[in-house]
Amino acid sequence: MSKTKDNSNYVLFIASSSVILNIVLCMKLFGSRGGDKSDGLTWSRKAKEEAELASSMDCSGQREAHLPMQSVLQWARLLSFLSRLSCRCKREHAARSAILISGWHRLSYSYTFGDRHEYISYELEKLIRKLHEVVGNAVTDGRYIVFGVGATQLLNAAVQALSPDNPSFPARVVASAPYYKAYRTQTEYFESKRFKFEGEASIWVNSSDTTRDIIEFVTSPNNPNGQLKRQVLTGPNVKTIHDRAYYWPNFTPIVGPANEELSIFSISKLTGHAGSRFG
Structure with missing residues (x-):
């Protein structure tokens, strides 16, 4: 008799436990659908x-x-x-x-x-100016802001804009090693009679030829060493494109706002969204 009673208690315990477990699971399931606090999301x-x-x-x-x-x-x-x-x-x-x-x-x-x-969205332009003001990495007052599908597109757009209209005297496009590979590949790919990539900037330091414009890419800070570089060439026929894609405080200390005539920034370096092409 005692053994039968024990078996009955055991069966009752298992059955009640199963019912309680199902109730808890149902509450968890339907409760998680009720609001944002239990939807499983955290940082997103x-x-x-x-x-x-x-x-x-x-x-x-x-x-x-x-x-x-x-x-x-x-x-x-x-x-x-x-x-x-x-x-x-x-x-x-x-x-x-x-x-x-x-x-x-x-x-x-x-x-x-x-x-x-x-x-151009005036609202977006206003926020870009505000962003640079907060970071302190660029002077934007009195400057034009041009948007592009990533900094790479803007690099060649700048070369196109700075090159002379006269094809008899194409601009020399140069850079100081190490430099972003696209400076060369993109310039050569879109090469026209108005500009031509001609390698290392230092080669032209002592050049006396002022009949042709020189467009120098200045990568500052440089990748991968983070060095803040200056332009190598000077003179009335020299124009510079400052690539400031990495001039954000998560890559290098901000020593002061960039104040060149033409600077190019990229949002993907700031936010870490490498697939977001906006410059």
């Missing part, structure tokens, strides 16, 4: 909220939705203090660097301001 939650806000706006491709870039500016302020202190900086502050875009949103070719159509 803020990006998700911003994407939800953007997706709720009417955006047909001819209108713009400008979200506050406070997270980007906070990220810039953070980098200006951290400099090289931690190689895990971006991962440790992942929520501030996360970007999430809804798949059905797209950019128009132009921006509407009243009855005018412009190809």
Whole structure:
């Protein structure tokens, strides 16, 4: 009799435990669907909220939705203090660097301001100027800002713009080693009668030929050593393109704002989003 009673208690214990376990699992399952606090998201939650806000706006491709870039500016302020202190900086502050875009949103070719159509967003330009002000790595007052699909596109656009119209005297395009490989490959690929890549800048230091313009690429800071380089060539026929893609505090100390006539920056070096082509 006692043995039968023990077996009954054992069966009852197993059955009740199974019921309780199922109740707990159901509560966990349905509870996790109820809100953001238990949706399993951590650092990406803020990006998700911003994407939800953007997706709720009417955006047909001819209108713009400008979200506050406070997270980007906070990220810039953070980098200006951290400099090289931690190689895990971006991962440790992942929520501030996360970007999430809804798949059905797209950019128009132009921006509407009243009855005018412009190809540059004034709101984006204002935020870029603010970003450089916060970081302290570039003078933007009284300067024009031109957008491009990455810094590489802008490098050749600058060569095209600085080259003479007269094909009889093509510009010499030079750089100081080590330099970004695209300086040479891109210049040679798009080579025209107006410009030609001619190697190391130091070769032309003592040149007396002033009939041809010289366009010098200056990589500052340089990659991989981070050295802040200066232009090698001077003179009335010398024009410089300062590649400042790595002039952000997570790569090198900011010793002062860049103040050249033509400087090129890249957002992917700032945020760590290598696939985001914007310069």
